[in-house]
Amino acid sequence: MPQPLSALPPSAIGRCGLILVLALTLGLAPGGCQTLERYDRLGDRLAQATGLSDAAALPSRDQIAASPFAQIAVDVAGNRPTVMTLETVQANGDTVWTSSDLVKLVLRGARLVQVAGVPDELRATMALGQDPVAATGRAGLPPVPDGLQTARHVDLDTAQGYRTVVLDCTWHWDEREQVEIAGASFATQVLVEDCSARALPWSFRNRFWLDTASGFAWQSLQHPNRGEPSLIRVLKPAG
Structure with missing residues (x-):
């Protein structure tokens, strides 16, 4: 069983202000930043924009190569990216990443399954059946037919309390895209996951840029x- 992340002090995030700044930058009308639909539309535009965040905030390719640690960069709502380093690999293959301000996250393959801080x-996240992006060690693109339906449940700890939510999701392939990350370029195929909660007014779209070869x-x-x-x-x- 994967080990749970320890509870950490919350970090403050200026949500509405970040949304308004990004909206103006991308040519979107400001306002309505409190709604989930607004976040989703902004996510769609972020995914299509060139340079999804400030490239200067990322380490150079030489710095990345010189580091002995595996690294990821995480942006929330288009904020400047936070570089996180690999803390450990759990027995089930989940990777645990941590930042300098003690935010931690866990990836299962490409799936974000835990976030603390x-x-x-x-x-926690548990697939109710298959999860096309949670596998590790696969060679090649996952065999995902358009319209594939999956489900999972997630455990959320919010100011309103702790609750488990079941998500129903539908998958489809999008266009091929060349992705630039800190000076490196990767040929990818975009896999799209549209999800909605069974008991909450919550729906969203996830995107995964998968290497066309691996x-x-x-x-x-x-x-x-x-x-x-x-x-x-x-x-x-x-x-």
Whole structure:
């Protein structure tokens, strides 16, 4: 069984202000930043924009190569990216990443399954059947037919309390895209996951940029909770 992340002090995130700044930058009308639909539309535009965040905030390719640690960069709502280093690989293959301000997250393959140290923590994720992006060690793109339906439940710890939510999701392939990350370029195929909660007014779209040769997820845009999407980019893979 994967080990739970320890509870950590929440870090403050200026959500509405970040949304308004990004809206103006991307040519979107300001306002309505409190709604989930607004976050989703902004996530769609972020995914299509060139340079999803400030490239100068990322380490150089030489710095990445010189580091002995695996690294990822995580942006929340288009904020400047936070570089996180690999803390450990759990027995089931989950990778645990930590930042200098003690935010921790866990990836299962490309799936973000736990987040701690933020206002709305994702405590656990369990697939109810298959999860096309949770596998590790796969060679090539996953065999996902358009319209594939999956489900999972997530445990959320929020200011309103702790609750388990079941998500129903539908998958489809999008276009091929060349992804640039800290000076490196990767040919990818975009896999899209549209999800909705059974008992909450919550729906969202995740995207995964998968290497066309290996199937490795170099980049993803995921919604770990009912707030802003998180853009995850792999700077130096684990292992």
